[in-house]
Each structure stands twice: as structure tokens, then as C-alpha cells.
Amino acid sequence: MNDSDPELPEEETGPTAAELEAAGQNALFGDPVPAPAPAPASVATPAPAPAPVAASNQPYRVLARKYRPQTFSELIGQEAMVRTLANAIARDRLAHAFLMTGVRGVGKTSTARLIAKALNCVGPDGQGGPTIDPCGVCEPCTAIAEGRHIDVIEMDAASNTGVDDVREIIEQVRYAAVSARYKIYIIDEVHMLSRNAFNALLKTLEEPPPHVKFLFATTEVDKLPVTVLSRTQRFDLRRIPAPMLAEHFAKVCALEGVEAEGEALSIIANAAEGSVRDGLSILDQAIAHADLDGEGKVAASRVRDMLGLADKSAQRRLLGHLLEGDASALLAAVDEQYALGVEPLALMRALMDLVHRITLAQVSGTEPEAPAEEERAALADFAARLGAGELHRLWQLLLKGHDEVRTGPDPLVSLQMALLRILHAAQMPDPGKLAKRLEEIAAGGFTAPVTAPSAEGSAPAPAAPASAAPARDWAALVEAVDASGQLRVAQMMRDRVRVIELGPEKLVYEQADSFTDDPAPDIREALFKLTGKRWQMERGSGAAQPSLREAAEAEAAAEEARIRSDPLVAAAFTAFPEAELLGTEGNVARASRPPWN
Numbered sequence: 001m002n003d004s005d006p007e008l009p010e011e012e013t014g015p016t017a018a019e020l021e022a023a024g025q026n027a028l029f030g031d032p033v034p035a036p037a038p039a040p041a042s043v044a045t046p047a048p049a050p051a052p053v054a055a056s057n058q059p060y061r062v063l064a065r066k067y068r069p070q071t072f073s074e075l076i077g078q079e080a081m082v083r084t085l086a087n088a089i090a091r092d093r094l095a096h097a098f099l100m101t102g103v104r105g106v107g108k109t110s111t112a113r114l115i116a117k118a119l120n121c122v123g124p125d126g127q128g129g130p131t132i133d134p135c136g137v138c139e140p141c142t143a144i145a146e147g148r149h150i151d152v153i154e155m156d157a158a159s160n161t162g163v164d165d166v167r168e169i170i171e172q173v174r175y176a177a178v179s180a181r182y183k184i185y186i187i188d189e190v191h192m193l194s195r196n197a198f199n200a201l202l203k204t205l206e207e208p209p210p211h212v213k214f215l216f217a218t219t220e221v222d223k224l225p226v227t228v229l230s231r232t233q234r235f236d237l238r239r240i241p242a243p244m245l246a247e248h249f250a251k252v253c254a255l256e257g258v259e260a261e262g263e264a265l266s267i268i269a270n271a272a273e274g275s276v277r278d279g280l281s282i283l284d285q286a287i288a289h290a291d292l293d294g295e296g297k298v299a300a301s302r303v304r305d306m307l308g309l310a311d312k313s314a315q316r317r318l319l320g321h322l323l324e325g326d327a328s329a330l331l332a333a334v335d336e337q338y339a340l341g342v343e344p345l346a347l348m349r350a351l352m353d354l355v356h357r358i359t360l361a362q363v364s365g366t367e368p369e370a371p372a373e374e375e376r377a378a379l380a381d382f383a384a385r386l387g388a389g390e391l392h393r394l395w396q397l398l399l400k401g402h403d404e405v406r407t408g409p410d411p412l413v414s415l416q417m418a419l420l421r422i423l424h425a426a427q428m429p430d431p432g433k434l435a436k437r438l439e440e441i442a443a444g445g446f447t448a449p450v451t452a453p454s455a456e457g458s459a460p461a462p463a464a465p466a467s468a469a470p471a472r473d474w475a476a477l478v479e480a481v482d483a484s485g486q487l488r489v490a491q492m493m494r495d496r497v498r499v500i501e502l503g504p505e506k507l508v509y510e511q512a513d514s515f516t517d518d519p520a521p522d523i524r525e526a527l528f529k530l531t532g533k534r535w536q537m538e539r540g541s542g543a544a545q546p547s548l549r550e551a552a553e554a555e556a557a558a559e560e561a562r563i564r565s566d567p568l569v570a571a572a573f574t575a576f577p578e579a580e581l582l583g584t585e586g587n588v589a590r591a592s593r594p595p596w597n
Contacts, residue, residue: 064280067252069110070145072118072132076248076276077240078107084235086132089118094130095233097205097214099190101221102237105277108217111237112186115215116152117144120180130181140180151180157192166197170204173212182213190216191223198225205231239274242266248276249283253298258287260298267303282307305341315350316378322351322423323386330419334412344415345405352398358382359391397422474499475548481526489526492519498544506536510544 069075072082088094098115100108114134121134121141134141143149153172155165169185177183187193193201205214205228216232218224240248246262246269253260268286272279283298289306290298314337321330337347361368361383368379386394401418408414474497482490496515501508507527511519520537527535546554560581563569573579 062281063252063256063284064105064277067255067280069107069114070136071134072114075107075111075114077244078111078237081111081235081237082132085115085118089130089132094119094213096208096212097216097232099216099218099221099224099229099232099234100237101218101234103239103273103275104219105272105275105279106237106240107276108219108237109186109188111235112188112215112217113144113152115213116149116182116184116186117141119182119184119213120144120149120151122181149180151177151183152186153184154186154188156189157187158189161192161194161197163194163196163200166193166200170200173204173209176209176211181211183211184213184215186215186217188217189219190228191218191220195225198228202227202231240272240276241274242269242272245269245272245274245276245279249279252280252283253287256287258290258298259296260286261300263300264298264303267300267307271307307346312375315347315354316375318347319351319354319382322419325423327420327423330423331416334416334419338412344411345402348398348402348405348415348418352395352402354379354382355391355395355398358386359388359395362386362388362391393425394422397425474502474545477502477527478548481530484526484530486526486529489519489522493523493526494548496547497523498547498550500540500542500544505531505533506538508538508540510541511539512547512550 072085075082098112100111102108117134117136117140118132119130121131122128122138123131123135124137126138128135128138136142136145140149144152147154173183173185175183208214214232221229221234246265249265249268250260250262253265264286265283268279268282271282286298286303286306289302290296314333318330318333318337321333334344334347338344357368358379361379368376368383397418401415401422404418405411405414478490478493481493496512496519497507498510498512499507500510507523518539520539524535524537527533545551563581564573569581
């Protein structure tokens with residue numbers, strides 16, 4: 001364009017390079033450039049506002065997630081499993097499928113993730129191999145810890161129960177791992193898979209590709225098919241002992257900067273029932289409860305209130321009232337604990353725990369297990385005062401009461417009635433001591449008159465003759481009539497007939513005193529049906545055998561007299577005048593049977 005050309009109107013364009021440079025950007029690449037020089041001091045500029053404190057965008061993580069073990073050394077209470085895995089990795093004898101079983105919160109899923117780390121760890125330099133101590137800093141370790149590794153697939157069998165879900169796994173295992181050493185499938189709550197899903201997985205589970213590992217976790221191993229169990233290497237994760245849990249919780253409190261009483265941590269550990277996750281959840285709640293209190297300290301009293309547990313001293317007082325037989329004080333103590341929020345079932349379980357610890361201390365001869373010196377002294381006193389039989393009987397009564405409180409329509413009423421029953425049972429003499437006392441009485445030469453009881457107003461049974469042969473023949477004849485199905489006549493022959501003479505097709509008899517109607521026609525007809533011959537029936541008088549019933553009653557009376565003449569039995573009747581002799585009724589009831597059988 002020459003100078004003579006008319007000047008064209010300027011087009012509206014973006015900012016010039018100078019303007020961009022003045023704005024602090026490079027006109028070509030948009031890179032930042034040094035900021036312009038500050039204004040002279042004479043020019044007043046507003047003071048910069050203080051930078052606000054950056055608020056954390058991370059939500060609070062509960063202790064159970066925050067302190068999930070990241071290495072095998074942090075996994076508590078499972079030393080046997082860790083040793084087995086370490087040896088397997090060191091010897092390159094890794095199974096293709098692992099099964100972790102155990103109760104909730106003992107580390108099944110955490111163990112599965114640790115195994116995935118151990119198998120895929122490459123070390124900080126990227127050159128490492130499988131190890132029982134994964135580094136935790138390499139890409140596979142960090143990705144697995146954050147749950148984003150593409151080759152470690154976690155699935156919940158509770159929501160993926162069908163054959164289609166398993167079919168997807170079967171299709172995917174054909175392909176090698178994308179970036180890891182092994183492609184690992186972690187299936188939680190594997191017992192929730194359907195039977196058809198298990199069957200579809202069996203072949204792949206038995207012979208998977210070398211780059212695939214299966215890690216199963218379940219709380220109900222008995223629901224898994226035997227065909228699955230036989231294809232996996234099983235690890236039974238144990239419950240964590242309460243002392244180990246309390247020690248672990250103390251370390252967590254130290255890391256959290258929270259002060260906690262040792263007794264409070266023991267209560268939480270016992271309430272966790274061997275589960276680390278449950279215990280950490282309770283500890284989380286206890287810390288929040290302590291913060292609300294304003295002291296910031298996890299105290300045992302606060303933990304008891306939070307869990308609805310009875311105070312230890314209140315438990316001991318309740319047991320004392322129970323053993324002393326003080327019903328009014330017992331009911332008052334129960335009402336007091338119920339008003340404080342202690343559940344009846346928790347109170348019953350607390351008493352059972354006391355009896356259990358007292359029994360263990362008595363059997364072992366060691367100091368009772370308790371966090372406080374005062375409680376140990378009290379339990380030792382109970383162990384010294386109570387006998388083994390009393391403790392076992394008390395345990396059985398408490399166990400029965402526990403079931404009644406758990407299933408009863410009104411737990412408080414069930415607790416009161418169960419404890420009152422235990423209170424009255426505790427006042428009864430110990431059977432072992434009673435037997436020893438009876439032996440002492442008998443050894444002292446105690447004698448008591450013995451009289452055989454007889455029915456009031458009844459005539460004494462006639463004495464049996466010297467020869468019992470006719471009686472045995474008559475008893476056999478009556479049994480034959482009974483066996484032929486003529487039950488009514490057989491009973492009549494037992495009760496009414498006193499045999500004087502018994503011969504071939506001949507019976508001379510005397511009727512028992514308490515009967516009036518003549519049984520001869522019925523007996524003659526029954527004997528004809530039995531033998532096919534006509535019998536001669538005569539009523540006579542003279543030396544008659546007692547009826548079969550009278551003979552059995554006489555034998556029962558003689559047996560009772562013999563029992564009562566025993567020194568131990570006589571001593572027992574002296575100690576308990578209103579006692580009854582049981583066991584001879586069966587002999588009386590057998591009066592319809594011949595005594596010679």
C-alpha cells in the first residue's frame with residue numbers, strides 16, 4: 001500500500017501485543033511475564049486483604065477407615081496368616097485363589113487389598129517383585145490403596161449375585177493385566193452368589209490363567225459349596241483378643257491426640273467382641289461424647305452411659321444382694337440401674353460376666369481379671385466365699401434367665417422374676433454339702449423306727465404260702481389270657497382271684513374281699529377260648545394264695561420299708577420331715593404284674 005492510497009478505516013481487532021504485554025501476558029504464547037513495577041510510593045494503594053484460612057475440603061473420615069491397615073505389620077491379631085503368606089511369597093508358591101473368613105471387622109477385605117498390594121508391588125525403583133512388605137509408594141500400591149487400580153477389581157457379591165455377573169468375570173480373565181503383574185478379583189461376601197453363579201465360576205476358579213488371582217471374603221463360610229472351598233486356600237481370621245484391642249485403641253487415641261482412660265478402652269474392647277471395626281466405631285462415638293462433655297477425655301463412666309452398661313460397683317452390689325437373699329435391696333438396685341438407662345439384658349449379661357470371671361479365678365487360683373484394684377479384690381472375695389457347685393448352679397440359673405429376658409414380652413419384669421428365682425434358689429442347701437451331712441448323721445449311728453405304710457381301712461394282705469408253684473402257673477395262665485387279647489378278663493383274674501387249687505381244667509378259688517360279683521362265668525369263657533376245653537370253676541375257702549395284685553402291693557410295701565430302713569434315707573427324713581419318698585410308685589403301679597416275672 002503506497003502513501004497515496006486512501007486511509008482505510010481501522011478494523012476492530014483484539015488487543016495489541018503491547019497491550020497484552022502490559023497485561024502481563026506474552027502476545028504469542030500467552031505465557032506469563034513479569035508483573036509491572038509497583039506504583040510509586042506517593043500513589044496511595046489499598047493494603048492487600050489478609051488471606052483467608054483455607055478450609056479443608058476433605059470430609060471427616062471415621063476412625064475405622066482412617067486407620068485401615070496399609071501394611072501387614074499394621075494388621076493385628078493375624079500373625080499365623082501373615083507368616084503363611086510371607087513364606088508362600090518367598091518360595092514362589094502362591095495359590096491362585098484365597099478365601100478369607102471370619103466375623104465382621106477382623107480385616108478380611110483389608111487383608112485382600114494387602115495381598116493385592118503384595119503381589120503387584122514394584123518397589124520405589126520400579127524393579128521389585130512380590131513382597132510381604134509392599135512399599136506403599138509405587139504406582140500399584142498407591143492406586144490399590146485408593147481403590148482406582150484398573151487391574152484390581154473389587155465387587156460386592158451381595159449386589160452381583162447372578163450368572164451374568166460371573167460371566168463378565170469369565171470373559172475378562174482371558175485378557176492380560178493392563179499395567180500390573182496380576183489381575184486380581186476381590187469378591188466380598190462371596191457367599192451371596194447364587195448356586196448357578198458358583199457353578200459357572202468353578203472351571204475358571206480351578207484353572208485360571210496365570211496372570212489372574214481370586215481373593216474371596218465371607219462371614220458365612222458354611223454357605224459356600226464344598227466345590228468352591230476345595231479350590232481355594234482358606235485363611236480363618238481370628239477374633240482379636242480384648243487386651244490387644246485395648247492396646248490398639250490406645251495407639252489410635254495417641255495419634256488422634258485424645259486422652260482416654262485405660263478402663264474406658266477396656267470397656268470398648270469388650271463391647272467390640274473381637275471386631276476392630278466395631279471397636280473403632282464405638283471409640284469414634286466415645287471421643288465425640290467426650291468432646292461434648294467439654295473435658296475432651298474418654299472416661300469410663302461416660303462410655304458406660306453411652307453404651308447403656310451398668311457400673312461395675314453396681315454390678316457387684318447386685319450380685320451381693322442376690323447371694324445374701326435380700327429381695328427388697330435386689331429389686332431396688334435393678335430399678336436404679338433401669339432408671340439410669342441400663343437395659344435389662346445388659347444387666348443380666350453383666351452378672352453372667354461376673355460369675356464367669358469369679359469361676360475362672362477360682363479354678364486357676366490366680367488373681368481375677370479386672371482393670372481396677374478394687375474390682376479385683378471384690379472378685380477375689382467372691383471366689384473365696386463361693387463354692388464351685390454354687391457358682392455352676394448360679395451360672396445355669398443366670399443363663400436360663402438370660403433367655404427369658406431376651407424373649408420375654410417385658411424385659412424388666414422378666415429380669416426381676418428371673419433374679420428372684422435365683423435368689424430363692426441360692427438359699428437352698430448345696431446338694432454336695434447336704435449329702436456329706438447325711439453321711440455324717442448316718443455314721444453317727446442314727447436309727448429311726450420304720451413303719452411300712454398301709455392303706456387306711458384296708459385289711460392286711462394275706463401271707464403267701466410256702467409253695468409258689470401254683471401261683472407261678474396261675475400268673476402264666478393270666479398272661480396267656482392277656483396275650484390272647486382278652487384284656488378285661490385278664491385284669492379281673494389279676495385283681496379278684498385268690499387261687500386255692502389249680503389243676504388241669506380245674507380252678508378252686510376265693511374272691512378278694514373288695515369284690516362282690518362273681519367273675520367265674522367270664523373267666524370260664526376266656527379259658528375255653530384260650531384252651532378249647534371246658535374248665536371247672538369252684539369257689540372255696542381255706543389257704544388261698546393272694547391275688548396277683550395283692551402280691552405286687554405287698555412286694556412294693558416291703559421294698560419301701562427296706563428303702564426307709566437305710567440310714568442315709570432315715571437321716572434325710574429327719575432333716576426334711578415333710579419330704580416324700582419317690583420311686584416306689586412304679587412298684588405299686590406294677591401290682592397288676594405277677595411278682596415272679
